[in-house]
Structure formats: C-alpha cells, structure tokens
Amino acid sequence: MSRAPLSVRLAKAIRARREALEMSQEAFADLIGVHRTYYGAVERGKQNLTLSSIERIADGLEVSVASLFVSADKLP
Amino acid sequence: MSRAPLSVRLAKAIRARREALEMSQEAFADLIGVHRTYYGAVERGKQNLTLSSIERIADGLEVSVASLFVSADKLP
Numbered sequence: 001m002s003r004a005p006l007s008v009r010l011a012k013a014i015r016a017r018r019e020a021l022e023m024s025q026e027a028f029a030d031l032i033g034v035h036r037t038y039y040g041a042v043e044r045g046k047q048n049l050t051l052s053s054i055e056r057i058a059d060g061l062e063v064s065v066a067s068l069f070v071s072a073d074k075l076p
Numbered sequence: 077m078s079r080a081p082l083s084v085r086l087a088k089a090i091r092a093r094r095e096a097l098e099m100s101q102e103a104f105a106d107l108i109g110v111h112r113t114y115y116g117a118v119e120r121g122k123q124n125l126t127l128s129s130i131e132r133i134a135d136g137l138e139v140s141v142a143s144l145f146v147s148a149d150k151l152p
Contacts, residue, residue, distance in 0.1 A: 006127065006131055010127065050125065051082065051126075054127065064145075064149060066145035066146045066148070066149045069140075069141050073142045
C-alpha cells in the first residue's frame with residue numbers, strides 16, 4: 001500500500017496535536033490569526049503550506065516544526 | 077544571543093547536506109529541476125519555501141523532510 005502524501009501526513013499530525021490540546025479548529029484558527037476556512041483546508045492537507053505558515057501553526061501548537069514532521073513520518 | 081530564524085537554520089541544514097554529497101549548488105539545482113538563482117536564494121534562507129519545494133529539495137538530498145528540520149533544530 002502506498003503512503004499518504006507528506007502534506008496529508010503533516011495535516012494529520014497537526015490535527016492530532018490540536019486535538020490533544022482540546023482546542024476546536026475554530027478556536028485554534030483564531031488563536032494563530034488565520035481564517036477558519038483556510039485552517040480547515042490545512043487540516044485536510046489541501047494547502048501547500050509555506051514554511052512561515054507551518055511555523056505559525058507549530059508555535060500555536062507549542063511544538064517545534066521538527067517534531068511535527070517527525071510525527072508525520074510515523075504515519076502511514 | 078538570539079537564535080537565527082528557522083528559515084536560515086533550514087537553509088544551513090540544506091547547504092550542509094548538499095556539501096556532504098559533494099555537489100555544487102548549480103549541479104544540485106539542475107538535479108532537482110529548479111533555477112540556479114532561485115536555489116542560491118534558498119541556501120541563503122531568502123525564500124519562504126512551500127512544503128512541496130522543501131520536499132523536492134529533501135528528495136534530491138536523499139533525506140527526509142523531518143531529518144532536515146531535526147538538523148536545523150540543532151543549529152544556533
């Protein structure tokens with residue numbers, strides 16, 4: 001079975017961490033100052049994120065960018 | 077002393093890996109199919125890279141995106 005694209009695995013890692021913090025998508029989008037619709041697309045892996053956007057998300061999630069990608073690497 | 081921005085630390089990690097492979101900037105840019113001028117800016121941390129660009133670079137360097145960020149995390 002082929003692996004999901006990295007964008008999708010990163011999205012899943014972001015979602016998992018946001019859920020671990022018990023924040024809704026909407027509350028988290030507000031926290032990091034992005035539009036809720038945009039953030040929904042982020043968690044579906046539908047955005048080709050820039051490094052600065054990934055960093056903003058990681059900061060909001062209180063993790064490093066490296067740790068998000070390490071988590072993404074562990075996903076199928 | 078404050079830490080360099082993540083974009084700059086990522087650029088340094090990319091450069092270090094490319095040099096470890098003993099490839100010139102020009103040869104590496106050609107390998108991954110990007111313009112040499114653009115790639116030079118990447119290694120100076122002057123581009124706000126997208127995930128797909130970071131992935132293309134990591135593939136060319138034969139490392140994971142996660143490992144590039146882990147290397148970047150170790151830099152000052």
